[in-house]
Amino acid sequence: SYELTQPPSVSVSPGQTASVTCSGDKLGGKFACWYQQKPGQSPVLVIYQDNVRPSGIPERFSGSNSGNTATLTISGTQAVDEADYYCQAWDSINVIFGGGTKLTVL
C-alpha cells in the first residue's frame, strides 16, 4: 500500500524558514496538500494542489512537489505556526495521510 513519510519533528527559530518534507513513491505525479493542526483543534487546510493557498492562509506558507518529495515551506516562521503538519495525497481511490510532523518554533 502507498505510504507518505514525514519527519516526526522539525525545529525552527522565529523569523527563519521552516521546511517540512513528505516523501512517497512518485509523489510528484500526484497532487499533495498540507494541513495544520494545533492541540485540541481540527485540521486546517494550508496548501492544496501542491502549491495553492486557500483564502485566509498567510503568504508565508508555500508548497512544492517534485520527484518523490513534497515540501511545505513556512517563511518568516512565527510562534503561532507551532503545530502538527500533515501531508495528504490520493492513491487511486484511497486517501493517504503522512504520519505528521511536529513543528517547534524556538
Added chain:
Amino acid sequence: QVQLVESGGGVVQPGRSLRLSCAASGFTFSSYAMHWVRQAPGKGLEWVAVISSDGSDKNHADSVKGRFTISRDHSKNMLYLQINSLRPEDTAVYFCARDQYDYGGNNAFDIWGQGTMVTVSS
C-alpha cells in the same frame, strides 16, 4: 457560515455498534463529496471513508472495510458513519470533512468539523 458538526460519540463496549452523525450547514451539501477521518489519541490522521456528492460512490479504508459504512441524507443535510463490531483500536476522535469538489478529483479537505470522540472499552 459553513459548518460541520459531528455527534454520536461516546464510550462503547467492544463488539457493539455506533452511528456517528455530521450535520452540514452554510453550503449546498449535495454538491460535495464528504469524508470521515479519525485520529487516535496522540496519533496522526487516518482517512476512513468517502462518499460522492450524490451518494452513489463510496470507498472505505481497508482497515475498516466490512465494519464501517458511510452514508448521507440530502433531505437532512446529514452525513453518517455506521460502525459495527467496535474494537479497542477504533478509539479515536472522528472528524467529518468536506471535499473541495466531488469524488474522483484527488482533492483536499477544505472544511472540517470539531470531531466526536469514540472510546471503545469494557
